[in-house]
Amino acid sequence: MSAAAGPKLAPYTLVWKHEAAEDIWDICLETEGELVQGLKPGMFVNVAVPGDPSHILRIPLSFYRTDPVRGWICMIVAAVGEGTRRLCSLEPGEGSTLLAPLGHGWRMPQEGAKRALLVAGGVGAPPVFAAARMLQARGIDCDVVMGAKSERFLWKEGAQALSGNDGGAGYESALSRGGFCEVFLATDDGSYGYHGFTTGLAEELVGKHSYDVVMTCGPQPMMAGVAKVAAAAHIPCQVSMERMMTCGFGACNTCSVQMADGTVRACCQDGPVFDAEEVLWK
Numbered sequence: 686m687s688a689a690a691g692p693k694l695a696p697y698t699l700v701w702k703h704e705a706a707e708d709i710w711d712i713c714l715e716t717e718g719e720l721v722q723g724l725k726p727g728m729f730v731n732v733a734v735p736g737d738p739s740h741i742l743r744i745p746l747s748f749y750r751t752d753p754v755r756g757w758i759c760m761i762v763a764a765v766g767e768g769t770r771r772l773c774s775l776e777p778g779e780g781s782t783l784l785a786p787l788g789h790g791w792r793m794p795q796e797g798a799k800r801a802l803l804v805a806g807g808v809g810a811p812p813v814f815a816a817a818r819m820l821q822a823r824g825i826d827c828d829v830v831m832g833a834k835s836e837r838f839l840w841k842e843g844a845q846a847l848s849g850n851d852g853g854a855g856y857e858s859a860l861s862r863g864g865f866c867e868v869f870l871a872t873d874d875g876s877y878g879y880h881g882f883t884t885g886l887a888e889e890l891v892g893k894h895s896y897d898v899v900m901t902c903g904p905q906p907m908m909a910g911v912a913k914v915a916a917a918a919h920i921p922c923q924v925s926m927e928r929m930m931t932c933g934f935g936a937c938n939t940c941s942v943q944m945a946d947g948t949v950r951a952c953c954q955d956g957p958v959f960d961a962e963e964v965l966w967k
């Protein structure tokens with residue numbers, strides 16, 4: 686899958702925000718509808734934040750839903766450093782510019798696929814959420830594993846929206862159709878749901894059900910583990926990789942991903958979604 690049009694720089698305004706978990710914000714940015722139209726699940730946007738531009742690059746961010754009619758891009762952002770903290774502290778009406786659409790998103794599984802296993806760790810959840818909605822639109826059932834270090838970092842509203850329960854304050858009408866996924870929550874410390882890593886839960890599910898595809902986004906060690914589980918069960922697996930990014934469009938070589946065949950690919954341009962078997966996991 687490739688972007689319908691090249692990336693475009695456009696102004697945005699923050700139109701909505703809500704703290705979805707500790708230091709994790711659910712925010713919607715409004716920009717040009719045509720640009721939003723070009724964003725496919727698994728792609729990303731590069732967001733500038735107001736303030737001193739000298740030490741903050743644009744921030745690469747995934748999204749969990751888009752609304753081309755209103756020009757909205759909605760995302761889950763962990764405030765981990767100065768740039769993300771500035772973005773999450775914007776008030777409605779404030780904004781800057783963003784560059785999008787960027788990267789290559791999820792690929793639709795092979796014809797006839799019936800059931801998918803999606804695995805999200807931490808703020809890997811937004812693109813996995815977008816993948817679930819993409820698959821649901823094609824009639825593919827999804828089991829979704831969502832994990833976090835602890836309950837306070839879990840995006841529970843995302844899980845609720847996927848499983849069809851009350852979406853809570855973080856969601857709008859488009860999600861009310863809900864109920865299309867079986868969602869399994871995991872925490873590393875056992876404070877909520879399954880006690881352990883998402884990989885353990887994924888392995889249990891793969892042992893019980895037949896999946897046609899696995900899609901995952903989260904910390905690299907988690908994705909390496911999920912890729913291993915999928916490979917052992919001979920299930921095609923797509924991974925959405927994260928790298929430090931400077932330009933976001935293939936011009937700076939800061940986002941290299943080592944491939945199993947010895948080549949190096951640009952995460953921003955050739956990814957962020959890759960076939961797991963193409964990647965050199967180390």
Ligand SMILES: Cc1cc2nc3c(=O)[nH]c(=O)nc-3n(C[C@H](O)[C@H](O)[C@H](O)COP(=O)(O)OP(=O)(O)OC[C@H]3O[C@@H](n4cnc5c(N)ncnc54)[C@H](O)[C@@H]3O)c2cc1C
Pocket residue numbers: 729741744745746747748760761762763764765766767768769770808811812926927928929930957
């Ligand atoms: C394709 C892509 C999609 C992403 N989607 C999301 C998302 O949906 N939600 C979300 O919260 N975050 C996402 N990230 C990570 C996000 O871009 C970084 O957290 C952000 O750039 C940190 O910027 P900062 O100025 O706040 O922090 P900094 O002060 O620059 O860094 C704070 C910490 O974050 C790490 N970091 C910085 N940049 C990145 C990066 N590009 N990738 C990973 N770690 C980084 C630093 O090493 C440091 O430990 C994504 C990254 C990529 C590459």
Ligand code: FES
Pocket residue numbers: 929930931932933934935936937938939940951952953954
């Ligand atoms: S971020 Fe510049 S080449 Fe990928």
